[in-house]
Amino acid sequence: MSTPAPLREKAQTRWMMGQRRQGGMALGLAVAAPLLGGALLLWQAWTLADILGRAVEMGEPMAALMPAILLVATLLVGRTLLGMIGERAGAAAGEAIKLHVRQALFGQLLSRSPRAGDQPASGAAASVVIDQTEALDGFFARYFPAMIQATILPLAFGAVILPLDWLAGLLFLVTAPLIPLFMALAGWGAQIATERQATALSRLSGRFADRLRGMLTLKLFGRADAETAGIVAASDELRRRTLKVLRIAFLSSAVLEFFAALGVAGIALYVGLTFIEFLHLRSTPLTLQAGLFLLLMAPEIYNPLRLLAAHYHDRAAAKAAIAEIEKQLGALPEAIVPLADAKAPSHTGALAVRIDGLTLRTPDRSRTILSDVALTLEPGQHLAIVGPSGIGKTTLLEAIGRLRAHEGEIGLDGLALQDWPEAELRGRVAVLGQKPRIFHGSIAQNIGLGRPGASRAEIARAAELAHVAAFADALPDGLDTLLGEDGVGLSGGQVQRVALARIFLRDAGLILLDEPTAHLDGALEGDVMDTLISYAAGRTLIIATHSMAAAGRMDRAYRIAAQSLVEMPLPHRRDRKGSAA
Amino acid sequence: MKALLKFRPLFANRAKGLLLALALSLVTLAAGVALLGTSGWFITAAALTTLGVSFNLFVPSSLVRGFSFIRILARYGEKLVGHDATLRLLADIRGWLFGRLFPRIPLADRSLRHGDLVSRLTADVDALDTAFLVAIGPIAAAVVVGTVMTAVLAWLIPGAALVYGLCFALAALAVPALLVVSSRRAGTEVVQRAAATRMAVLDGIDGHADLVAFGILGTTQADFADKAGALAAARGRLASYATAASGSVQLLSGLALVSVLWAGLLAFDAGAIDGPVMIGLLLAVLGSFEATGAIVRSVAKLSTAMAAAERLSEVAEAPIAIADPARPMALPEDGAIAFADVTFCYGGNAPVLRDIDLAIAPGQRLAITGPSGSGKSSLLKLLLRLADPQSGRVTLGGVPLTALRQADLHAHIALLSQDSPVFNDSIRNNLLIGRADADDVALWAALDAAQIGAFVRSLPRGLDTVLGEMGRTVSTGQSRRLCLARTLVSNAPVLLLDEPTNGLDRAAELAFFETLKTATAGRTVVLVTHAEIPEGTVDAVVELRNGAVVR
Structure with a gap:
């Protein structure tokens, strides 16, 4: 410049x-x-x-x-x-x-x-x-x-x-x-x-x-x-x-x-x-x-x-x-950068996560979000990260998913995150963002993004698991219903379930979910968490959530406060009707 | 063409400027033709004269100079006048389209994709805008020049007039018409494929993190290459048609020239015309081809303009789903809201609301709960008349909503929807959308009530902080709270809050419910939520299940 x-x-x-x-x-x-x-x-x-x-x-x-x-x-x-x-x-x-x-x-x-x-x-x-x-x-x-x-x-x-x-x-x-x-x-x-x-x-x-x-x-x-x-x-x-x-x-x-x-x-x-x-x-x-x-x-x-x-x-x-x-x-491109899809991973199985001295900042580096935090997760453990909105849960999840830059160490299965080959990493880590994008196309095509080449039956099965079928079946074209840009025609909860269905198509060793139940009411939240947890058996799972009900279903919970991660007692698993008031 | 004609009134508003530009372009062309014709006549006459220096120099030489200067000035004026008129027209069309679009929101047609709409508003409006200046103008000018030249030829070299006139008519009218018809499909294809390519970019950027996370960048790139390649191929087809047309025009011009040469020489041999006039005419004919040169480019623009006009009128003439009554009733003093036996479905699908009976008293705070998809948001839609129920009535103070002006209704009821956007503007302007005359005290009060006052105070530029596109500079939770503040700042006596605490953590959620009471004192509040509501926050709770009230 x-x-x-x-x-x-x-x-x-x-x-x-x-x-x-x-x-x-x-x-x-x-x-x-x-x-x-x-x-x-x-x-x-x-x-x-x-x-x-x-x-x-x-x-x-x-x-x-x-x-x-x-x-x-x-x-x-x-x-x-x-x-x-x-x-x-x-x-x-x-x-x-x-x-x-x-x-x-x-x-x-x-x-x-x-x-x-x-x-x-x-x-x-x-x-x-x-x-x-x-x-x-x-x-x-x-x-x-x-x-x-x-x-x-x-x-x-x-x-x-x-x-x-x-x-x-x-x-x-x-x-x-x-x-x-x-x-x-x-x-x-x-x-x-x-x-x-x-x-x-x-x-x-x-x-x-x-x-x-x-x-x-x-x-x-x-x-x-x-x-x-x-x-x-x-x-x-x-x-x-x-x-x-x-x-x-x-x-x-x-x-x-x-x-x-x-x-x-x-x-x-x-x-x-x-x-x-x-x-x-x-x-x-x-x-x-x-x-x-x-x-x-x-x-x-x-x-x-x-x-x-x-x-x-x-x-x-x-x-x-x-x-x-x-x-x-910022720059004029010289040649076409060839990009490749992730290949099927050579290994499968749950991943261990080890974070040490991790510092995260906003992209313009003007603000520190997390400072010098540490976290160790055994393969197959399920972890909840809670904290007020804007505190950095999404940032942490995205850093672990190598979707943004970080300082310090993040290791998956003993290998530093930055040393993972892209294809291998994407094959073994599944990420569901807080605002998943619904692409222009049908519901089935959107779910199919989870694994290119997935069969129709597999997509239907994933739709079933994510409770997409529950609302898609009522639509005239079912799973073939075309969605407008960014999910026009779907409610927030429906968008989230379509995006969640993508995850079920993958055989990931580490699953990162950002507010997977934010738009779901108590009953549906419970149902979705049930399927999620049974799918995540034998896989490492980290979810960022506001929902104490969802957090209560994990093995451990951490809170983000004052730029650090604090382990907290697991919230009590509440009655699914949620009558805590 | 029919679609283009629909925009006649808009063009008529700028007729003076557009016609002046056309007249000036005719003067430019005529001066050029006259300059060449006079020059040809002059030098031939000079070559043949035996009068020597006593040859009348004054008239031809001043004509030659005069035509040159007329041409220079007319050209400059034509461009300036034409562009000014077109740009005024551009502002007209943009405002017109926006004005047409607002009453049609929400658009019923789901296929109106956002990226496509943007491309319509900018590219199509631009194409339509230049239709007169670059398309209709040159063709009209060519027709006039060709007619006049044909008349002159009919008088002086009658043998050449027919072929010349025919060639000119074919070049100025038939070739454009043929080109329009043949390139129609290719033109539409170009527009559609450009929209699809644009959509691929929007999807790629907005869904970038998802694409990376799923490891499907390769597929995405290949898909984009296909779309961009298809766009290039469609444009190539369009170029082929245009090339064929410009070749035809050039051939016709050539034919006209050879026929005038032929007939002129015959007439000269027969002594029907003298040499200087014959040569002057031939040069004028050469000069007249300047008028046909621009035709093909004009036609290409005309095709684009016609496709644009069609697509624009498709949006602008979509039926207004919700119309205001012919004689609206005044907004009733009493603000009681009632749903009576309301059943509602989206376009022939299964009903999302069934036989709803519900009364909301003025000042009441009502919560509507229920699983997602149970019809909570649809209930709010009906209350705002964004849709009308298939049966039953929704009334405000006993008056059916269908008897009220929508603007009155919307001023009465403010909505925080699940997808309320933050605009690419300052925080202050974002809030002022809720109430244009709100002062800073009111803005801060709303920000505090929405639990985001402290954050905004911490920003170096405070209320004047400009938020990025789609609120990218603030977090989801923060943009949600800004939207809430915008709703709170409005003067509406009724507030509809659709999942207001989405994106807030439990502590902030509780704090929000705490302040809700004071922030909305004296107002009716309909709260759609599936959060746990603390005791005393609302006066009543209604639970919806599968489109029916269960509690």
Whole structure:
């Protein structure tokens, strides 16, 4: 983050140009085809001027001009084909590059620790992977080929014209390179403003997402009108910002238009004045054919630049997008990180847990949650961790599950946690978080995540154990009922039971459960705990819970207080109806 | 197209700006055509003249200069005016959509996934917004330029007019129409696949810990690669259609040029036209192709805009499940709530509530207990009229809820739901959602009552602390308590608290119940919970089982 801005920008540009490789052959074609088309254009303009000159100046009859007319027609067809090849290849290159970048970004996001402090929120991550990456499309599919054309074609055209008429050639050769210079001057301001606009857009989109998520709450508090007005105000603010950018950005296109119009007008006047012998700048007289050729080429000289200007915002948008990607992710990915599923573990059986001198902090390291704690758990023991909310039960569980960083020692079966191969660890440790994610798909698919490849019967059995079947059977599609994003359509208790069913598909030696019964009432809590405990026989189990009833079913209980772990007497196993009051 | 036409009123509001932009783009095109035509005529006439320096220079040279400057200015004006109008339109459409969406909440259609909705609101609105400027405008301009050129040709080279006119019409109208029809499916596919890919990212990040814990990152990555690949393939198909269309337009332009050349030379041979005019016309024809150049890109945008319009109107025109009565009754003074013989089910499923009879007196504190899925939350939904029962009535002060304005009802009854969100905003703004005019004293009182005042005081920026997306900077229990404070700060005489102590430990839970009495003094409270409620917290307890009152 301390890298100076210009250096960072250079690195970003280098990264973007580096992605060209992913465009491969297609990008090459997208660049080459229009260049060849430019050569054909010269030929076509010359032939057309030739036809007109011979007809009007020499009075040649139509029949003599036939071959030349046919040649013009053929050249037109050829240019069309080249144009199509270039366009389609550009699109293919853009898609290939975006696909690669998306995979690289997603891989980078997944390969980090899930609780890393710099992990972007899901909305921002989706915006980076989908929308910001989409902004690269225009750069590679259109801007890049246009840039090569704009660099080569005007100079090539000018060089061809120079021997024909030194003044016109010089005019082209001098004005053409001036245009990008002026455009860069005008575009420089636009670039800064475009970046600012991208930030505004991303914030606006974040506001949408956030307000949408809570739309029901807003409606119930009578905020519908206020929030609608807020969205309009935010959009209007965006308009004012954007317009400020555009006033400058459009100057660059006006500059271009100025030169293009000046080129045509200048050539027309120069050629006309030469013809009526008002100007005497040539040593040889000018033919009508040559004069017309100059006029036909005058707008074409500036066309590649016009094309470049039309796609100039593609470049600005891509650069702004890359800056945004780097800001959100901290770094730009180089290659696609290959990730693998956990394999079936080579050993099974309960794991021993040994914690010593463990210190846990918040991801931004601003606060210490647990300090220098110790804990030893024999294989097959069941442990409850209790304590007020926010005290660090979840953090401890996640640390043992290697879902977040820790200081000090955590050992499983005598092997330090950090030395466990990922696949082996995941095969032997099962974790149920406090807020398990329900993925978009059916109930059965969601349960099946517990073990990819689990059979339908196994999934049904797990659903039975977790009391999912109890409510799923009442649904029209049963276990095949599709769930909305993050379990829309399920109550909190139902979400928890679906997530719990995943655990039953696994043959884990250590089970970490975070508030597995938080949303369940007394009777159901008792039933779920019954199945859990019978499943956890011969496995090590740690649950974090508020429920004394659940804690009472364990072998031991610890309390978190003042950043340390304190063993406490096991809460009395209460009557399942829970009439402690 | 039909869906797009539905948005006509929104476009009509900005018609002045949009039409001005269109007119300016026509001036730009016309100036370009005239510049080339005049130049061609001028140099040919100059080449053929025998008058030498006495040739009338003044008119053509000033025309050439004039057309150049008109073109420069018109181009700049067109861009600025057009973008201003479009951006104003953008704010209009966003506000319009939000306004349409609110009455339709909660959305009945479960398939409206959150990620998809976000993509609709931003991308679709953007696509619809630019429909005029980048799609309809250029096509309209091309039609005008083509018509005028055809008329000029019909006058001067009649033999060329027919083919030119036909080619131009095909390029400006038939090719776009064909492209729209053929790329329709591919366009819809792109949007759907982009939404699916977005969903995969949302699932991947929000479910990251689960994915890591289950060791299925490989599967997740492969699944994402499939989705992103499918998106790329769909976009590729769309690009193929666009390429075919732009090739056709270019071929038609070529055909038009060759036919004008042909007919022009024939007319010249026959002495029907003089050389300078013929060459001037030919150059003008070349210049007129500038109008067709942008068409294909416009059509691609038009297809996107049409798909967007369709999907937007699908959301915006979804039937309003719960409508306000035509002549709402005033909110009754007496706030007694009664359920009479209420039966309710979700869309043809088994009833979740059966023959419920329940009376809640003003100021009463009632607890509703029962196993999960017994219908407790549905009872609250009916009370807020987020759904209507299939039979029976829910009344407030004897007035059926269906006779009241929803806004009045919602101002009367505040809800803390199980999934109440914390907004990505300051703590203060989060609380002010409950009551916009609450002062700091009221906010702190609510925070204290929700047992989170001490935490907020410990934050360096206090009430001005900004909470992250989905409340990520606070714990689940803390965000729950902030939502509770938001509910408490509202002025509503009736509070519905759905599992308010979820995420609290027992001590905090007990403390909450302790303060509940004072915090809600004088208000009616309906508490849905399965926690053990200390004696004296509530006046009555109702137990639901399987959709029926058992106690």
